[in-house]
Amino acid sequence: MLGVELGNEADLSYGTAGLPSYLTDLPKYAEAVSPLPVVAPNTSEDILPWQSIDARSVPTRWFWNWPEILDNHPAYGSDHFYPLARTCANKPYRCPSIPALLSDEHLQSLDYQVDEHAREAGERSLPYRLEETNTAAGRGADGVSNVAASAAYALDMMFHVACPQSPKTPGANLDCKVGGVGVNLHNAEVRAFFEPQEGNGYYNAINYDPTAAMGAPTAAPEYYALLFFGRFAQGSKGLRPFETGTPVKGWRTDDRLFLINKTDQPVSVPAPKGFVDRMTPYDATGAGKFLDAAQVRIDGRQTRADGTWPGFRPHVMHKGRVTLAPGEAAVISKSFPA
Structure with a gap:
């Protein structure tokens, strides 16, 4: 086991105003599972253009509270990132399409987030990992998350997590000294937890058999990106x-x-x-x-x-x-x- 989070995405389960309670609970739970160092933040982060986040002109939940969180001795620094969302009525920036998924704009937002949080974790001698990610929040978007474009995105994304190129400081991390140690691609049911018979999430890298036969799983496009990166890049x-x-x-x-x-x-x-x-x-x-x-x-x-x-x-x-x-x-x- 790598990590345990307090609620599904602490900045959502505790709420924006719940940071003091979370900071109190974090060391308590860490002590309860001691000596296993597994309690980690796993904040969800509000996905917005990096310029808005950097200017602090938009609400970002706990994005800027990482120093307080990491000073409470979690096992490592971790957060989530979904460039797009299946539903985007209030956020056109996240409306799903293949051009949006493969755009430099969304990777710059990822680079900015990973660079900021990996540096803050590194200052405390903690590793950083992108604990949960995929193409689009809400279990993916049909025609975007389950096609070949998702594999191209996932492959490039893993390199950017390993070696973020922050748009705020171009060229500052060409040696890849700052970066994540791992990525988890999220798999889920298509609509709701505990309803597997309804089928696979559109962004699943591995599709399970939703029928009563429970046959062998099948590889979706993103699985091949994981296989490609794992074979040729991991540990290089x-x-x-x-x-x-x-x-x-x-x-x-x-x-x-x-x-x-x-x-x-x-x-x-x-x-x-x-x-x-x-x-x-x-x-x-x-x-x-x-x-x-x-x-x-x-x-x-x-x-x-x-x-x-x-x-x-x-x-x-x-x-x-x-x-x-x-x-x-x-x-x-x-x-x-x-």
């Missing part, structure tokens, strides 16, 4: 952002180059020779869908019917360029991945 040394000179997003480690095309057009990118693995939208209908394709493949492969992974199948690239389809990502490894 020398992480840093990489400028591709194109709209394609780039990240480097000591041994690999990652390229993520979040645009709606194919893009050709200069790249070193090496062994290439690809995460690619897959449209079983043959309609030529990419970002809105219902499925994703890695190296042309999918999980087996029993949920197991058949293995990666990189190919050798001798050319100095790689062309990425819309929503496609590639990793170029210097040597054959072990």
Whole structure:
């Protein structure tokens, strides 16, 4: 067990005015479960343009109270982030669409939040993790959270949590000294807890069988992003952002180059020779869908019917360029991945 939160998102369960009570309860619960260091904040945070938060011109619940919270010795610093929301009547900034999900604007809000809170946690020698996140609050949005665009978003998002590039201080974290140690993608039922028979949340990375048969789970698009990042990026040394000179997003480690095309057009990118693995939208209908394709493949492969992974199948690239389809990502490894 990594963490226990006091209520589902403490800044909501306690209420904006409930911070004093929370600060009193936090050490009590921490002592009650001692010696296990598991009590963590898990604040939900109000998702707004980073400029408004930085100017403190909008209500943000407990965003600026982290020093008080972290001084109460939680196990680690943690919060939640959902760039969009299924319902957005009062917040057009969060209305779900594929262009909004893949926009730089929403990643800048994430970068700002992660950078602020990871730094505050680090000042107290505490790790920081994005304890709960996904594409859209309210269990996701159909046609946005359950298509290939969500995999491209999730892959890039994990790099940004590991190495936030705060829009307030561009270039200040190019060495990735500040960042999170982990990410949890939220899975849920489509409408309400304890109603699994109604089906899967649109943003689920792994879909369960909602029928009485309770068959093997199946992989949704975001699962392939987790698989891709976990295999090729997790634990790597020398992480840093990489400028591709194109709209394609780039990240480097000591041994690999990652390229993520979040645009709606194919893009050709200069790249070193090496062994290439690809995460690619897959449209079983043959309609030529990419970002809105219902499925994703890695190296042309999918999980087996029993949920197991058949293995990666990189190919050798001798050319100095790689062309990425819309929503496609590639990793170029210097040597054959072990």
